[in-house]
Amino acid sequence: MADGPAxxxxxxxxxxxxxxxxxxxxDGHQIKTxxxxxxxxxxxxxxxxxxAVPGYTYGGIVASIIDCxxxxxxxxxxxxxxxxxxxxDPSPRFVTxxxxxxxxxxxxxxTMHLIGRLVEITDRKAVVETxxxxxxxxxxxxxxxxxxxxxxxxxxxx
Numbered sequence: 001m002a003d004g005p006a007x008x009x010x011x012x013x014x015x016x017x018x019x020x021x022x023x024x025x026x027d028g029h030q031i032k033t034x035x036x037x038x039x040x041x042x043x044x045x046x047x048x049x050x051x052a053v054p055g056y057t058y059g060g061i062v063a064s065i066i067d068c069x070x071x072x073x074x075x076x077x078x079x080x081x082x083x084x085x086x087x088x089d090p091s092p093r094f095v096t097x098x099x100x101x102x103x104x105x106x107x108x109x110x111t112m113h114l115i116g117r118l119v120e121i122t123d124r125k126a127v128v129e130t131x132x133x134x135x136x137x138x139x140x141x142x143x144x145x146x147x148x149x150x151x152x153x154x155x156x157x158x
Contacts, residue, residue: 002034002035002036002040002041003034004034004035004086004087005034005086005087006032006033006034006072007033007034007035007072007075007076007079007086007091008021008022008023008030008031008032008033008068008072009023009032010086010087010091011023011075011091011093012090012091012093015093018068019064020064020065020067020068021033021068021071021072029044029064029065029068031044031065031068031069031072033068033069033072033073033076033116034076034086035076035080035086036115038117039073039115039116039117039118040069040072040073040076040077040114040115040116040117041113041114041115041116042065042068042069042072042112042113042114042116043111043112043113043114044065044111044112044114045110045111045112046061046109046110046112048109050109051109052106053106055108055109056106056107056108056109057107057108057109057112059101059103059107062101062103062107062112062132062139062140063099063101063142065112065114065132066099066101066114066130066132066140066142066144067096067099067142067144069114069116069130070096070099070116070128070130070142070144070146071093071094071095071096071144071146073116073118073126073128073130074092074094074121074126074128074144074146074148075091075092075093075094077118077121077126077128078092078094078121078126078148079091079092081121092148092149093148093149094126094146094147094148094149095146095147095149096144096145096146096147097125097145097146097147098144098145099142099143099144099145100142100143100144101140101141101142102140102141102142103139103140104138104139104140104141105137105138105139105140106139107132107134107139107140108134108135108139110134110135111134112132112133112134113132113133113134114130114131114132114133115130115131115133116128116129116130117129117130119143123148124147124148125145125146125147125148126145126146126148127143127144127145127146128143128144128146129141129142129143129144130142130143130144
């Protein structure tokens with residue numbers, strides 16, 4: 001697993017409540033995405049209640065983890081594009097505009113290892129491809145289009 005700070009730990013508090021990656025959501029997955037040479041990495045271990053059938057993870061959890069890994073990856077790639085460093089510069093935020101998940105094999109209830117690669121990045125969007133494996137076997141692949149959210153567009157409700 002990559003070293004260094006996780007991008008999700010650096011999101012501003014008003015946008016840190018996501019069920020998948022929000023550090024302030026005590027009931028959420030709280031995934032951690034880090035920069036690696038040539039990409040990004042996340043590890044996540046599902047709980048026994050994340051079951052689809054005995055021994056395997058529910059597909060919605062697989063999609064959720066790929067989704068949040070992709071948004072974190074987009075933030076890392078945007079920082080890198082702009083010459084920034086994770087942990088030293090403000091973290092941009094992205095939301096998912098489109099997500100495709102290909103389920104190649106049933107995903108065992110074990111530690112998931114996700115690798116993200118940048119396909120495209122502009123000022124408005126990023127395209128990230130992700131491979132999810134358990135025990136070295138790729139069980140799902142995702143492709144996500146992520147949209148950058150300008151700071152002045154976040155308007156918390158309540």
